[in-house]
Structures are given as structure tokens and as C-alpha cells.
Amino acid sequence: MHVQLGVLGPVAAWDARGGVVGLRGPMHRAVLARLVVARRRVVPVTRLVEDLWEEPPADAVSAIRTFVAALRRALEPDRPPRARPRLLVTEGPGYALKAAEDSVDAWRFEHAVRAAGELPPAEAVRRLTEALSWWRGPAYADVPEAPWVRSERSRLIDVECRAVEGRAEAYLSLGASAEAVPALDAYVSEHPWRENAWHLLALALYRSGRQTDALSVVRRARRTLSDQVGIEPGPRLRRLETDLLRQADHLDPGPGGPAAQVWAQATAAYERAVPSDTRTRLESTAGLMRDLAVTGGGGLEAARRHRVAAVAAAEQLGDPEVTARVIGIYDVPAVWTRCDDEEQARWLVAAAERTLRTLPPDGHDAARCRLLATIAVESRGALPTDRPASGGQARALQAAGQAEQLARRLDDTSLLAFALNGVFMQSFQRAGLSPRRDAIGAETIAVAQRGGLVTYEVLGHLVRLQSRCAVSDFAGADRHAAAADRLAERYDLPLVTVFTTWYRALRTAMTQPPADAAAAYRQADAILDGAGMPGLRHGLLPLAELSVRLRHGLVPALDAQDDWGPYESWVRPLLLVEAGDTQAARDALRDIASPPRDLMFEAMWCLVARAATMTGDRDVMRRAATQLRPAAAELAGAQSGLLTFGPVAHHLQGLTAAGW
Incomplete structure (x- = not known):
């Protein structure tokens, strides 16, 4: 559709x-x-x-x-x-x-x-x-x-x-007052009751150097409101007329206050000093995209879009060293193991590989390290077979190891933090590796604190939050959630709240009735609206609601309109068998692919195991048991920090009771 x-x-x-x-x-x-x-x-x-x-x-x-x-x-x-x-x-x-x-x-x-x-x-x-x-x-x-x-x-x-x-x-915040005038002038004619619009038009005219026109607008507003609406202007519009007559200082403080004025002055100086077609401008653009990405929402979406454009422009210059810097400067921490844009991620990985091949063989180890870390981070969410580390995943795992080795040899904290992010993304070779990721998170925090890398300190806490959830240490997870929230509030990192809010929904689901758990998940889902993270949001709410129902022994509430996103292949067999269509469930299980080796790996295998048990598919039961045994001491799906289908051991017991 x-x-x-x-x-x-x-x-x-x-x-x-x-x-x-x-x-x-x-x-x-x-x-x-x-x-x-x-x-x-x-x-x-x-x-x-x-x-x-x-x-x-x-x-x-x-x-x-x-x-x-x-x-x-x-x-x-x-x-x-x-x-x-x-x-x-x-x-x-x-x-x-x-x-x-x-x-x-x-x-x-x-x-x-x-x-x-x-x-x-x-x-x-x-x-x-x-x-x-x-x-x-x-x-x-x-x-x-x-x-x-x-x-x-x-x-x-x-x-x-x-x-x-x-x-x-x-427009007024940007100091582009004249650009606001034409649309506002037409707008107040169509909507004369909007006093705020009259106020904005007069202010835009005044800041454009048109004081007489600004006063004329305020007086026209008075006549129009009186003739068409039958009221006098409010106190705000009346004060504006007085302020315009005495040219009050606050009417034109410059764009957006002191901080915005500094920004406007600095960017104007940069525009004058640095030609638009220089390599320096490209590298600065890539750095700006890195800073923009952590603002979330439209900033994150714009950063991804402009990042690709910057890399493409760098490649056209034919200078692999510049391209390496433009690619590698975007070291934005990543904690979720699915891409928001898989096609873009593949393109970036290919660009990084091309640049690696064309870099001079001697030197440039820092740039090489960043390219390898980029490959490791962007190569998340691939669909492997039951054999771990095959094909492209093997290359990503290799790149993560090489980046880590280079960073440790160079003794560079920012490089090591970036490399550890790549190591984390490639730490899903099998189930049950939450202790390994916990160690990565702990080192990331230590490295980030040593180098003053706030965003990576947050990443380390979120990784440890996930790992603590996997082993049912919710007191430890609470501490890391609180630490991440403190840093996010102090350094204005809005995306952190997405993960900590979902974590607290998981905590609610662990202790409260199903209705309260479902409400907490819906509230958590609402915070994803506009966050710019489709790789996280897509299919997550139905999966969370399913986890609540299954953990409380309730029949899944089936809705044909539910969008299961990337999880559909592994959820469908269970939904079919719960709906009574056992044959369709068997067909769906036949030759079912292994789920991606990521934060939802154990969760997906537990759903498949339940469907296989209910349909008597012994081959799939065997595959599920083989994949899940290393995580027998963990909570299925809790390593996501978002939801859980209960102890993996219970699912293994179900497989045993069914005859496997």
C-alpha cells in the first residue's frame, strides 16, 4: 500500500x-x-x-x-x-x-x-x-x-x-527579518484576528530598518481588529506601539540573544574567510553533522542526509586523505543494533572500504582506525545464517578488531572510544555474551571520562544498562540509567531519554499488572515520535505489548493492522499458531532464517522456540535450543534494555518438555 x-x-x-x-x-x-x-x-x-x-x-x-x-x-x-x-x-x-x-x-x-x-x-x-x-x-x-x-x-x-x-x-531568531515580511503581510490579511501575527510583522519590519512601516502595521491592526472583529488590540500589541516610538533596545537584540549572536557572528566570519569549495569547508561540514546528530529528531535525520552528501563530495575531490577525514570525523555513538537507513549504511561502508584501499600504505593510522571503526559501527543488523560471522559480518568483525588494535597502539582516547563502539556492535557472535558487552561498556565509560568524551560516557552507561538487564541486575541498571540521564540533562542530549524511558517501561512491565505495563510502553513509544530513529521504533511497540501478554500467560491480541517491522518473520509463526492456523505456522517455520545477531537475537529465538513447540517442529526446536543454550542464565530480550520474554531457561525447559 x-x-x-x-x-x-x-x-x-x-x-x-x-x-x-x-x-x-x-x-x-x-x-x-x-x-x-x-x-x-x-x-x-x-x-x-x-x-x-x-x-x-x-x-x-x-x-x-x-x-x-x-x-x-x-x-x-x-x-x-x-x-x-x-x-x-x-x-x-x-x-x-x-x-x-x-x-x-x-x-x-x-x-x-x-x-x-x-x-x-x-x-x-x-x-x-x-x-x-x-x-x-x-x-x-x-x-x-x-x-x-x-x-x-x-x-x-x-x-x-x-x-x-x-x-x-x-526567521527573526536567525536575524533574517526581511524574509519573514512578505508571508506575514499576506497572512494578517487572511487572519486578522491573530494578534501574534500582527506583532511579528511589525517586529520584522522594525528589525529590517522600516520603523515607519512597523508603526503603520500596528495602527492598521488596531483599525482592522476594531472594524472586523469588534475588539481593541491586546496589551502586548499596545506595548509594542509604545516601544516602537521610543526605539526600545529590546526590540532588536540581534538574532536569538547572546549565544545566537555569537553563533551568527562566527558563522558570518567563517563564510567570509573560508571559500565554499575548499577541503576545510567539507571537513567542517562533516563535524557539524556529527554535532547535529546528537540533537535528535530532525537534526539526526538531517545529519544522516548531509553526511552522505559530504562524503560523496569528498570522494569527487579524488583525495583519499580528505575523504578519510570526512568519513571518520562522524564518530556519533550508536547503541541500537539496527540501522535507521540500511541502504545508506551500506553506501557508507562501501565508501569507507574504497577509501581504505586508496590511502597511502605508510602512515595515516588514525584515519585508518576511524575508517575501520566506521565499517564496524555501520555494518550492524546484517542477517547471517546459523553459522556466525559469515560473509559481510566476518569483515565487520575483522574491522572492529583492527580498529581496536590501532587505537590501543596509538593510545588515543577518542579513537579508542570510537573503536570500542564498533567492537560493541560486533559483539553478538552468539547468545549469552552480555558479560562481554558489560566489560566493553565499563571500559567505554573509563576511556570517555579520561578523555572528556561525554557522549561516549553516556554510551557506556547505556551499554551497561542493557547488560545488567540481561542478567536481572535491575538495581545496577537503575544506576546506569540515572547516570545517563544526569549527563543528558547537563549536556543537552535529548536522545538519551528515549532509551531510559523505554528502560523504565521495562521495569514497570517486570513489576506491575499488564494494563500498567502496556500503558508504560505506549508512553515510551510516544517519545519516539519525531526522534529520528526508525530503526528503533519500527515494530517495537507491538513487540513490547506481545512480551507483556506472553509473560502474563495471556493469549496474544492479534491485530492484522499491527506493523511488526523487522521482527515480522520471527513473530508470524507464533501469531499464526495462537490464532489456530497450525499449518500456516508450520509453513512459516519451515527453513526460517536465523534472526540477526543483535540485541533482539535471544528474544526472536524464544518466540520461534514457542511456535516450534506448539507445532511440534522438532528441527526448528533443535535449532532454537542450540542457539539459546549459551544464554540459559539470562532474560530473553532484556539485553535490549527495552523488553523481555522472561528467562531463557524457561523457554529451554519448554523445549525439553516437548521432547527435545
Whole structure:
């Protein structure tokens, strides 16, 4: 399903190639619009009838079903005749639109506006400008007037207003006041009741050197509010007029206060002094991307995107030493063992390998070390066979060892911290290696403290948190979570909270009833929204909820709409057998691949072992037992620091009781 839906304008849909999807008549569009407004929730047929007709016809329910059937054919044209719909689904007494958050322009717009509030001003301007470009006209432009659509239009207009005003505030923070003026001037004419917009327009004009125009805007605001809305300006706008007349110092403090002024002055000096086509500019860009990545959200996404562009530009220079520095400077600590963008990771590994081959054979050991560490860190999440360390994984393991050796020989703390990160990423050759990772985490903390490397000190605590969870030492895990949180608060590292919040959800799941555990996991999942870590979020909440139900002996709650992400292959057999489809479960288990050797390795094998036990698949039972025995003293999945399926020993006992 690659359909994009649009309601920021006339109701529309586009297929994966950007072609317009025919939605038939106005009532079809109205049904689709009403389901979009419900935001993935079920709308009973009776409610649809009430909302779509002032005086419903006698066959209204039948008409709704006809509209839905036509919409399904349009939106899922390749669905087999008797296959269940996946987008517009029937649930209980009505219908729900199970569209992804990023496939409806209004939902995507709201997310972008929320996320922009956490971004640096320049990135906020870019994000909000892009989001505002998605509007094609008034929201739900071709849907007949009704209370539900009027309410939704009003809500979206408010979000649009926040976007326009937020972009203007970001322009002002950057010192780009003149760029905020044109959009604000048109905007106040359309939304005269928004006093904040009048305030921003007057301030932007004043900071652009147009004091007379700024005063004129404040006075126009007074007349407009009085004539069109029937009120006088509020105290904030009245104070602004007085401040403009006396040219108050606070009206133009420079972009964003003292810290922002220093930034603006320094960047302006850099722009003047360093030509844009120099190698120095490329290396500085890569370093900036490293710092941007730890801000999370849009910063992390932008860092990944611009990092690749910087490496590609460096390769075009034909200087392997510059390329090595541009690749290696991005030593952002990584604790999760799945890539956020696998294609990009493969490209970066290939670039690092090319650069290694072309570096001069003598010297450059520090650059060589960073390239090898990059290969080890970026080569996470590969899918090996039951034979450990085969193919590309063997190369990644080798690169991790070589980077560590070089770093120790060079006695460089920053190199050693980066190399240890690569060693950690390649420390999953088999189950049961949490003590090994605990030692890596402990050394990472010591090295980071010695070298003043705060982000790596946090990494060490998170690695130790995971390792302590694996062996049920939650008191120890608590200490490392608290230490990571203290560092994150002191040094403004927002992504750390993602992992410590999920850890505390795990703690809740270990001690509280299922309902409380599920609520804690949903709250933890919400913090991932906009964090810029799809490799962590994808499929994680359903897996966590499944872990709660299984640990409490509850039948898994099956929902065909659940997105299991990268875990689907190893969860599906259990879901099938729990649903009573034993033959399909056997088929799914036949020749099932080994899960990736990562933080979820034991968890996935325990799910497979349970399904194999329930279906009597002795071959898979044997494979599961072989893989799980080294971790018999650990909690399955707890080494993730996020969730657990209980003691591995219990799963091994189940295999034994089943005859293996």
C-alpha cells in the first residue's frame, strides 16, 4: 500500500508513482474525508449516515457500503478478490482508515509543525516551509458543509497559523527579518484576528530598518481588529506601539540573544574567510553533522542526509586523505543494533572500504582506525545464517578488531572510544555474551571520562544498562540509567531519554499488572515520535505489548493492522499458531532464517522456540535450543534494555518438555 491521501485542499489520492487515483463521486470523497478525520479510529456506520446526510435516505447504510467498496477498489487495486483490505478496514460496527501517519498530508503536516518546535531555527524554517507547501487550497475543499468538517477545518487552520507564525519567529531568531515580511503581510490579511501575527510583522519590519512601516502595521491592526472583529488590540500589541516610538533596545537584540549572536557572528566570519569549495569547508561540514546528530529528531535525520552528501563530495575531490577525514570525523555513538537507513549504511561502508584501499600504505593510522571503526559501527543488523560471522559480518568483525588494535597502539582516547563502539556492535557472535558487552561498556565509560568524551560516557552507561538487564541486575541498571540521564540533562542530549524511558517501561512491565505495563510502553513509544530513529521504533511497540501478554500467560491480541517491522518473520509463526492456523505456522517455520545477531537475537529465538513447540517442529526446536543454550542464565530480550520474554531457561525447559 503506497497510496498518499490529501485533504489539504480538495480530497485526493495518489498512487506510488504519483498518479491520481480516481475517487468517484462527492459522496465517496466525503466518506474518505470522514474516516481521515477519525484518525485511524473506527467510525460506526450509523455515525457515518448521521454525518453525511441531513435527511438520510432509506438505503443510507447500503449506500455507505457501496461507497466503501468502491473506495477499496480504488485505493487497493492490486488486492486479490477475497483478500482482507489493509487500508480501509471493517472493524466491529463500522470502518476505519488504517493509513500510515506519513501517508495523509494533514497528519504529516501536524507532525512537521510539532517537530519544528524542537528544531534549530534554520532547520525549523526549512521544515515549516516544506510543510506549508503541501496545502493545495482550503482543507477538505470539496466536502459539503457539516459540523464535523467545519470543526476539522478550523483545527487545521489553527495548525497552519502556528506554522506560519513559527516560521516567522524562526526567521527573526536567525536575524533574517526581511524574509519573514512578505508571508506575514499576506497572512494578517487572511487572519486578522491573530494578534501574534500582527506583532511579528511589525517586529520584522522594525528589525529590517522600516520603523515607519512597523508603526503603520500596528495602527492598521488596531483599525482592522476594531472594524472586523469588534475588539481593541491586546496589551502586548499596545506595548509594542509604545516601544516602537521610543526605539526600545529590546526590540532588536540581534538574532536569538547572546549565544545566537555569537553563533551568527562566527558563522558570518567563517563564510567570509573560508571559500565554499575548499577541503576545510567539507571537513567542517562533516563535524557539524556529527554535532547535529546528537540533537535528535530532525537534526539526526538531517545529519544522516548531509553526511552522505559530504562524503560523496569528498570522494569527487579524488583525495583519499580528505575523504578519510570526512568519513571518520562522524564518530556519533550508536547503541541500537539496527540501522535507521540500511541502504545508506551500506553506501557508507562501501565508501569507507574504497577509501581504505586508496590511502597511502605508510602512515595515516588514525584515519585508518576511524575508517575501520566506521565499517564496524555501520555494518550492524546484517542477517547471517546459523553459522556466525559469515560473509559481510566476518569483515565487520575483522574491522572492529583492527580498529581496536590501532587505537590501543596509538593510545588515543577518542579513537579508542570510537573503536570500542564498533567492537560493541560486533559483539553478538552468539547468545549469552552480555558479560562481554558489560566489560566493553565499563571500559567505554573509563576511556570517555579520561578523555572528556561525554557522549561516549553516556554510551557506556547505556551499554551497561542493557547488560545488567540481561542478567536481572535491575538495581545496577537503575544506576546506569540515572547516570545517563544526569549527563543528558547537563549536556543537552535529548536522545538519551528515549532509551531510559523505554528502560523504565521495562521495569514497570517486570513489576506491575499488564494494563500498567502496556500503558508504560505506549508512553515510551510516544517519545519516539519525531526522534529520528526508525530503526528503533519500527515494530517495537507491538513487540513490547506481545512480551507483556506472553509473560502474563495471556493469549496474544492479534491485530492484522499491527506493523511488526523487522521482527515480522520471527513473530508470524507464533501469531499464526495462537490464532489456530497450525499449518500456516508450520509453513512459516519451515527453513526460517536465523534472526540477526543483535540485541533482539535471544528474544526472536524464544518466540520461534514457542511456535516450534506448539507445532511440534522438532528441527526448528533443535535449532532454537542450540542457539539459546549459551544464554540459559539470562532474560530473553532484556539485553535490549527495552523488553523481555522472561528467562531463557524457561523457554529451554519448554523445549525439553516437548521432547527435545
